[in-house]
Amino acid sequence: MSKDFTDQRLSYEKGTLDxxxxxxxxxxxxQVWLDExxxxxxxxxxxxxxxxxxxxxxxxxxxxxxxxxxxxxxxFYTNYESAKGQDFTxxxxxxxxxxxxxxxxxxxxxxxxxxxxxxxxDAYFHKRPHDSQLAAWVSEPQSGVVSSREVMEARFxxxxxxxxxxxxxxxxEFWGGYELSAHEVEFWQGRANxxxxxxxxxxQQGGGWMTKRLLP
Ligand SMILES: Cc1cc2nc3c(=O)[nH]c(=O)nc-3n(C[C@H](O)[C@H](O)[C@H](O)COP(=O)(O)O)c2cc1C
Numbered sequence: 389m390s391k392d393f394t395d396q397r398l399s400y401e402k403g404t405l406d407x408x409x410x411x412x413x414x415x416x417x418x419q420v421w422l423d424e425x426x427x428x429x430x431x432x433x434x435x436x437x438x439x440x441x442x443x444x445x446x447x448x449x450x451x452x453x454x455x456x457x458x459x460x461x462x463x464f465y466t467n468y469e470s471a472k473g474q475d476f477t478x479x480x481x482x483x484x485x486x487x488x489x490x491x492x493x494x495x496x497x498x499x500x501x502x503x504x505x506x507x508x509x510d511a512y513f514h515k516r517p518h519d520s521q522l523a524a525w526v527s528e529p530q531s532g533v534v535s536s537r538e539v540m541e542a543r544f545x546x547x548x549x550x551x552x553x554x555x556x557x558x559x560x561e562f563w564g565g566y567e568l569s570a571h572e573v574e575f576w577q578g579r580a581n582x583x584x585x586x587x588x589x590x591x592q593q594g595g596g597w598m599t600k601r602l603l604p
Contacts, residue, residue, distance in 0.1 A: 400578025400580065401579070401580050402578070403492065403493070403577050404577060405576075407599065410587065412596075414497075414570065414575075415457055415459075418457060418573065421491070421493060421495060421575070424491060428488075429490075430491065434454045435451050437484065438482060439482060439484070439485070440472050440475035440479070441479055441481070442475035442478040443478040448471060448472065448475060452484075454486075455565070460569045461567050461569040462497065462567070462570070463508075465565045466530070466563070466564075466566065467528065467529065467531075467562055468503070468564060469530065470529070470530035471531040476566065480500045480501045481499075481500055482501050482568055483498045485497075492578035493576065493577055493578070494574075494575075495574065496573070496574040497570050498571060498572040499569045499570040499571050499572070500569050502569065503566055506564070509565050510559050518553055518554070518557065522548060522551060522557060525560055526544050528562055529562070572588060573589045574586060574602070575589075582604060585601075585604075586603070587600070587601055588600050
């Protein structure tokens with residue numbers, strides 16, 4: 389069965405991106421756009437698509453949650469032994485993408501991945517709800533095959549006995565944060581007639597940023 393969507397059209401008219409009014413650093417604009425997405429009640433505005441590519445050259449993409457904007461990039465948490473974690477050991481280059489449909493906006497951040505400090509991982513791990521901490525232990529190795537849901541549930545129940553509510557759950561050594569240090573950030577604002585605004589920030593030698601407008 390095939391289905392044709394070529395008649396589906398939406399006009400993008402919710403905003404503009406003025407190249408005269410840009411902050412000097414792209415992560416400042418990311419923060420502004422994120423605040424606006426929160427104000428517009430965009431559901432899970434921190435959810436982003438993360439694209440990776442390991443040594444086999446096969447790209448992979450999946451959603452992760454941005455947990456922090458730092459001076460130099462963005463931070464998310466995952467299992468270091470997952471498929472994406474394996475990709476990072478082979479190739480630290482990655483790109484993330486936010487799409488805020490309600491704002492007709494897209495942001496792409498390209499950069500290099502490093503692990504965050506263990507102290508930061510520990511602090512975040514222990515902020516998570518108790519059961520989410522246990523789930524991190526269940527999901528080892530994340531992306532590995534499990535024979536059934538029951539096997540996962542049984543492991544979770546075992547961990548709940550070992551670590552009752554309120555007890556200290558150690559941070560798994562295979563779980564933690566990554567920071568994507570940005571060197572190129574593109575902001576896309578949908579406009580009428582497909583005449584969209586695209587501004588890309590590129591990092592210069594010495595750390596400053598240059599902006600350019602791209603054809604849509
Ligand atoms: C809304 C949403 C949020 C997610 N957040 C995370 C996250 O913060 N960290 C994470 O490891 N996986 C998260 N996931 C699951 C990932 O998309 C993915 O299934 C998992 O990390 C395994 O990916 P991999 O096999 O490519 O390594 C999220 C999925 C969704 C749909």
